[in-house]
Amino acid sequence: MSPTVSKNVLRAIVLLLFQGLVFRSVNLGWSNFAFIQVFVYPLFLLMLPIKISKAWALVIAFIYGFAVDMFYHSPGLHTAASLITVFARPLLLNYFEPRGGYKISAKPTKGDLGSAWFYRLMAVGFAIHLTAYFTIEAFSILAVPSALLRAILCFIPSMTIILLYTTIFNLKE
């Protein structure tokens, strides 16, 4: 296996276990308010290689989302959100494309494309993922405002953890 593949597989497993075992039991919140969850696994989806074929990325997202659903006992929910995130990713990559385009060897990391680029991608990617997740979870038009509120509230702790994670493990691939 090439280093890119093996590192992505390792990241997939580490994030899946973090999400399923640690962050699944983290519930922040106030006594009378919607409870906040922390999401870390979308990091794997957003950090897939830039040049990966769109079809492969979707298949990977489907399998990965389903694995997360296994831990959360929520058939289809994380799968659906993951698919939307991965489908939107090429559009984000296009939007954030540096002047002169991506180099052939470019990887979606802080080291290769800079911290500002990286965290901008993460922020928009997570926003899309969380909005999709909570909207699908509520599954009703009436509940959209409260779903958006939950998405916003989950966004802050999730991004904090991602910031820590990407700083501690200086991801090179």
Added chain:
Amino acid sequence: MQNLVYFLLRYGHILLFIGLELTALSMVVRYNDTQQNTFHTASNDMTGWINEKFSSITGYFGLARVSRELAHENAELRKQLPNFQLSTSTLSREVDDSLNEQKYQLIEAKVISNSIASLDNFITLNKGTNDGIAKGMGVMTENGIVGIVTSVTSRYAQVISLLNRSFRASVKVKDSNFFGYLEWTGGNPLVARMRDVPKHATIAEGDIVASSGYSALFPEDIIVGRIRQLDITDGSNFYDIDIDLTEDLSSLHYVYVIRNLHKAEELHAKVEQEE
């Protein structure tokens, strides 16, 4: 033909996205009992083992509280021993009377996975059919109702938590005996709702809500919580009741699964009545 190939190369991923997304959404939509149970049985077999290993590590963190609660419960139970109670009767209780027959058995189990943040929460227990647990049994702690077993494998049981939009249990207001059902609609994990209490009922804030014993799942008078707030929507004939739950489901460690030894008989009686 060539155009079709070009089209697929260029837009194939969109078709794939739509296909996979519809598959995922249909899984969400067909989230009814049958599929839900199939999914849980399968996912329990796969993640149950990992969860169990992990909770064997994290279980230590709650031990102080667990042992305090157990000691407290022991003391409460000891109080009920015959020699701790003043007997005003001279009758000996040695008669083997079928009136004193055991109706409910409790099977203690450890919680190996739990959540409260979702709108549909589930709990996994470390016991299954090997220990006598079956689908449809109630789950409680000394502080109140926890949930209902929805699927079992040989070693694990999946419990639909009280904190789940599809959970229902029959409850009553303890003093006045008005009954209704208990449900949870998301948000605060310490507050549930009671429905179907008619507006002529004489109830007040602070009244104790307990299980009604009508459902064959929970024995009568297991405390659920206290009435926090009462409301009547204009034009409605029923109260909207908010209940402060006595059980904090965010810190469950050990629970009791309730085995109703008379369940088959009770259900049979109900069915006959309906026929």
